[in-house]
Amino acid sequence: MTGMVEIDDVQKIYDGGFEALKGVTLTIEKGEILALLGPNGAGKTTLISTICGLVTPTGGHVRVGGHDVITDYRAARTMVGLVPQEINLEPFEKVINTVRYSRGLFGKPRDDARIEQILRRLSLWDKRNSAIRELSGGMKRRVLIAKALSHDPRVLFLDEPTSALDPAAIKGVEAAVREFHQRGTRIVMTTHDLHQARRLAGDVLFLSGGKVCEHTSAETFFNSPVSREGQAFIAGELME
Ligand SMILES: Nc1ncnc2c1ncn2[C@@H]1O[C@H](COP(=O)(O)OP(=O)(O)O)[C@@H](O)[C@H]1O
Ligand SMILES: [Mg+2]
Numbered sequence: 001m002t003g004m005v006e007i008d009d010v011q012k013i014y015d016g017g018f019e020a021l022k023g024v025t026l027t028i029e030k031g032e033i034l035a036l037l038g039p040n041g042a043g044k045t046t047l048i049s050t051i052c053g054l055v056t057p058t059g060g061h062v063r064v065g066g067h068d069v070i071t072d073y074r075a076a077r078t079m080v081g082l083v084p085q086e087i088n089l090e091p092f093e094k095v096i097n098t099v100r101y102s103r104g105l106f107g108k109p110r111d112d113a114r115i116e117q118i119l120r121r122l123s124l125w126d127k128r129n130s131a132i133r134e135l136s137g138g139m140k141r142r143v144l145i146a147k148a149l150s151h152d153p154r155v156l157f158l159d160e161p162t163s164a165l166d167p168a169a170i171k172g173v174e175a176a177v178r179e180f181h182q183r184g185t186r187i188v189m190t191t192h193d194l195h196q197a198r199r200l201a202g203d204v205l206f207l208s209g210g211k212v213c214e215h216t217s218a219e220t221f222f223n224s225p226v227s228r229e230g231q232a233f234i235a236g237e238l239m240e
Contacts, residue, residue, distance in 0.1 A: 003027035011059035032202020081148030091133035106151035138169025
């Protein structure tokens with residue numbers, strides 16, 4: 001049986017010679033929310049970018065829904081949505097146009113009912129005619145989520161979706177993530193907040209130094225991590 005995302009011995013050496021991924025192999029199936037955890041520089045963003053076709057691996061293969069992300073880029077890319085770490089929105093554009101446009105980029109026909117549904121679930125419908133620059137940080141993050149979901153991907157990747165948000169805004173993003181997960185979208189997210197990972201995730205993929213150290217249930221990871229790197233990470237992060 002093929003998994004939703006199949007990653008086979010993926011390596012990434014950046015132009016400067018830095019080895020960010022050192023042979024990553026894993027399969028992401030349908031299931032619980034997956035938290036992608038690891039120290040800064042572990043390769044989390046590189047891995048997500050590779051799956052979404054934004055970074056070309058220097059070795060190995062990635063397939064999404066059976067489509068190779070390099071040789072069958074368009075089909076693979078259509079199956080994934082990406083909420084990037086940085087907010088990259090057009091400040092003068094209206095919320096609804098931003099989201100509609102994203103859907104169009106994937107060659108999907110206009111579907112106002114679907115866009116309305118997504119905006120309502122993200123509590124953005126009332127803001128649909130506001131310009132992006134009028135929104136709070138939490139609303140902008142939710143617009144990024146709406147954009148990433150606009151073409152109905154099977155898997156949604158969120159890269160640090162709540163960094164620099166206040167507690168109320170974090171709650172809003174977490175509620176949205178849970179809701180879309182419950183409605184059947186596969187969720188993979190990175191976070192540097194282990195309490196958040198504990199609240200949301202059923203499974204954990206722990207990377208360190210460009211390698212997968214653990215891929216297990218959240219309960220196992222937080223209570224009895226098997227790798228030395230995982231033990232050190234949890235001890236360091238949860239003590240703060
Ligand atoms: N475009 C790039 N060019 C060179 N090195 C990079 C580039 N992007 C990331 N790196 C390096 O690769 C390593 C992994 O980065 P990244 O995937 O962003 O880690 P994480 O998201 O886990 O913090 C880091 O050491 C980073 O400096
Ligand atoms: Mg990162």
